[in-house]
Amino acid sequence: MSSVSPERIDLRRLLTPAPAETQSPERHLAPVDLPARKRRRSPLTGALISVGLVLGILASQLGLSIAVSQGAYEMRALEIEQRDLSRVERVLAQNVDKLASPQNLAENAARLGMVQNARPATLRLSDGAVLGSLEITATEAQANLVPNSTLAALPVVDAEGLLVPRVAPVLSDEPPVRWKGELPAPETR
Numbered sequence: 001m002s003s004v005s006p007e008r009i010d011l012r013r014l015l016t017p018a019p020a021e022t023q024s025p026e027r028h029l030a031p032v033d034l035p036a037r038k039r040r041r042s043p044l045t046g047a048l049i050s051v052g053l054v055l056g057i058l059a060s061q062l063g064l065s066i067a068v069s070q071g072a073y074e075m076r077a078l079e080i081e082q083r084d085l086s087r088v089e090r091v092l093a094q095n096v097d098k099l100a101s102p103q104n105l106a107e108n109a110a111r112l113g114m115v116q117n118a119r120p121a122t123l124r125l126s127d128g129a130v131l132g133s134l135e136i137t138a139t140e141a142q143a144n145l146v147p148n149s150t151l152a153a154l155p156v157v158d159a160e161g162l163l164v165p166r167v168a169p170v171l172s173d174e175p176p177v178r179w180k181g182e183l184p185a186p187e188t189r
Helices: 011-015 041-098 100-111
Strands: none
Touching: none
C-alpha cells in the first residue's frame, strides 16, 4: 500500500476558490422560510364535532322511527275503515237481495195497480202464433200470498211512484189455541 505523504498535497488548490465559470454571479444565500406550522386543534373542538355527529345520528334515527310508526298508525286506520266498509257493503247487498225478492216485486206491482193474469198468453217464435187468451181475467190486484218478514222494514212504491211505509199484516185478536192433553211424541222401540 502506498502512503501519501503530506508534502504532496497541494494546499493552494484547496484554499483557492474555483474558477468563475463554475460560480454563478446571482448565487446568494437567503434564509429559508420555515414551513407553516399546522394549527393544532384543541381537543374541545374534536369533542364538539363528535358529540354533534352522535346527536345528528340520533335525531335522524328518531325522525325515521316517528315516520315508520306514523305509517303503521295510518295503515291500521285504513284496515279498520276497510273492515267497516266491507260490513256496509254486505248490509247493502242484503238489502238489494231483499228488494229483488219475488215477494217484494209482487207487492210493489200490486201497489202500482198491476194485476196478475192467471192464464197468460205466450208467443211462439217459429210461426208467430199466440197461444192462450189475450184477455185478462183478473180485475184487481191480489195481496202477496207468501209473506216475507225481512221486508217489513223496507218501503214499497205506491200508485204515484212514491215510497211509502209497508203496511204490516193485520193479526187477529183471538188468543192462540191452548194445547190439551199430552204432547205428541214419536213412538220409539
